[in-house]
Amino acid sequence: MFFHIDTKSNAPLYEQIIQQVKEMCAKGLLIPDERLPSVRELSSHMVINPNTVSKAYQELERQGIIVTVRGRGTFISKETDRTIDPGRLKAIREFLKEAVIENYYAGYSKKELIELLEEVYEEMEGKTDEN
């Protein structure tokens, strides 16, 4: 249920938490109404500051991924309103563009990149939307 931090990564700790929660949701490893570790619990387990965990949770709530209830805890949103963020499409294109550029330098073809994309989808274990 907990997360891992990559000290070699240059990504901030709170962003790593955000990324992993979203990934687990997309994979179906976290389901609606499921409870996340409390701020203090997670921070002591990861040996990081509670503020850092709180910052991650607050951003996740801003994105509509989770819901926090005072005194009770934080939970995965019932129906993640899948269209909240208008900049989402732009972000997707950006990620794809970077993938294409790196793919160019790796010497792979477009076909191979698509196959790689299929692979990544497989790893998501079909828990996301099928087809």
Place this chain on the structure above:
Amino acid sequence: MFFHIDTKSNAPLYEQIIQQVKEMCAKGLLIPDERLPSVRELSSHMVINPNTVSKAYQELERQGIIVTVRGRGTFISKETDRTIDPGRLKAIREFLKEAVIENYYAGYSKKELIELLEEVYEEMEGKTDEN
């Protein structure tokens, strides 16, 4: 021939330069042996510090994208050794994974994501490897 900086972006200036050079190479807008603006020229044109441009160029050379010649200038590599970086594949997978996750929250299907990838490829104007 010059680059544009996005002040709204949180990406460092030197990374924006790197990204744009690589993108233009992949698009075929920069060809082997073509000369890049000199450090001083580019820095004064972009109104940024020469050191920042230099940092970008040095990282590009480390990746094998460009070659610098003392007293002459910096040029696009003849044959970009397309396999230099072993971490390249991992990077591609990471970009794809992030795209898939955001795609999930955008409510798009796998088919739609692949179509989006095709679109991004189109925008590269077929200057990269065909098929």
Place this chain on the structure above:
DNA sequence: GAAAGTGTATTATGGAGATTAGTACACTTT
């Protein structure tokens, strides 16, 4: 050879963001 233009190296400085630390508050459950 002198001048102008190239990339590079060095040191110092300021600013922004990430993270930690400590404390306090409001709420809910038991």
Place this chain on the structure above:
DNA sequence: AAAGTGTACTAATCTCCATAATACACTTTC
């Protein structure tokens, strides 16, 4: 009442980004 929840606040530290100013080694041009 006690323990556990998220939250708010201030302060300090650290790292990275970017700037500034200067100097050096090299190449091309005149």
